[in-house]
Amino acid sequence: MxxxxxxxxxxxxxxxxxxxxxxxxxxxxxxxxxxxxxxxxxxxxxxxxxxxxxxxxxxxxxxxxxxxxxxxxxxxxxxxxxxxxxxxxxxxxxxxxxxxxxxxxxxxxxxxxxxxxxxxxxxxAREVRPDQPSLVLDGPPLVEPDPDVRAARPDEIGIVLPACVHMFVEEVGYSPVEGGSTAYESRVRALIAEQRSFVRVGTGERGPHVVFKAELGAVTRRVAQVQGVWVTPSLRGRGLAAPGMAAVTELARLRFAPSVSLYVNSYNERALATYRRVGFRQVGTYATVLF
CATH class of the missing domain: 3.40.630 (Aminopeptidase)
Structure with a gap:
């Protein structure tokens, strides 16, 4: 040593x-x-x-x-x-x-x-996630894409950012904008500007709001990696995630790269089942150490 x-x-x-x-x-x-x-x-x-x-x-x-x-x-x-x-x-x-x-x-x-x-x-470390199946889809999705999922527009930052913050808090355990930090908002704005942020927007008494979202967190000439998949809590279990992900994969393959990947915690059985239903298959295992 x-x-x-x-x-x-x-x-x-x-x-x-x-x-x-x-x-x-x-x-x-x-x-x-x-x-x-x-x-x-x-x-x-x-x-x-x-x-x-x-x-x-x-x-x-x-x-x-x-x-x-x-x-x-x-x-x-x-x-x-x-x-x-x-x-x-x-x-x-x-x-x-x-x-x-x-x-x-x-x-x-x-x-x-x-x-x-x-x-x-x-x-x-604050948390070690040792077993995160790495999945890929390099062909058409196996479920019908949601036609209402589209790229977010710059003027929708007011509804996209809160959804992103809610997802981050659920996933990581703290708010990325606490203390007045603007770095996270800048990242969300950049993804929207690059058409790498995808949403389904709902309407109702509270006005327009994001009901499903996902981003392409990393893009190369060969692979687009999906991150930040989120469904608003009040609509979970109603079948939005699989068609939403199917739409994201189609848009990503059309605009960015021939293969779409993501990784997810092994214990998140509901998410894994959804991704596999869409057509994703496991090709490896990721791990994450968070500080």
Missing amino acids: GPWGVDVRGNGAAVNGVDLREALGVCDRDPVGSVLAASRIESALADGGDRAGSSLWGFRRDGRLDAVCWAGANLVPVCAEGDVEAVDAFARAALRQGRRSSSIVGPAWAVLALWDRLEPSWGT
């Missing part, structure tokens, strides 16, 4: 300044598992860069880039299962930098192996 309790069986070090196209080649080995990192790499390329700065770590073996780790708001490792040397290298880099990310997320083996090395120094 090395300093901070890190296993140093591998002698390689994580490096910065990684060539972005080379990094995408690593992500292409598992497009669904790597979508969170690949989406950020593709965005950096679209902004005109060809090399990443300190936000992307690379691990080389025999001169070849074998693994990468996005180190931004989320820590996202991308490496082959069982690649202990790469995980060790990323753990050393994370310990040198200190915890700056709000979560570690990605394929379960890499996330849990990385957290095993970081926990002695970083301390207890």
Whole structure:
């Protein structure tokens, strides 16, 4: 064992300044598992860069880039299962930098192996979700899409944002806008502007309100990952989720990428049943460590 309790069986070090196209080649080995990192790499390329700065770590073996780790708001490792040397290298880099990310997320083996090395120094996580089936749909949905689900409009931020906040509180346990923070609202506005926020809007005594929503949280040229699926509590159990998700997958495949993915906690049996009814199949397992 090395300093901070890190296993140093591998002698390689994580490096910065990684060539972005080379990094995408690593992500292409598992497009669904790597979508969170690949989406950020593709965005950096679209902004005109060809090399990443300190936000992307690379691990080389025999001169070849074998693994990468996005180190931004989320820590996202991308490496082959069982690649202990790469995980060790990323753990050393994370310990040198200190915890700056709000979560570690990605394929379960890499996330849990990385957290095993970081926990002695970083301390207890707020929550560890070790078993999150990673699902994908790469063809037409198996249920009829809801024709009322569409991309949200910028002028609907007043009804979309509260729905997003309610979903976040249910999922994570605290409000993303507490303390007056505007970062979450900016993110919601950006997704709407990019037509990556989908809603079904209901009407009634309280006026227009969101009854179903979902966003494409990460998009690459190959995969669009759905996040933030939510049905208003008063209408749950009435069959809105499956047709809504079918509509989201059709819109995502038409406008963004040929495959649509998502991950969900294994204990959320109702959600898993809904996604499978739509046509999603499991291709892997994610894990998330929340701080």
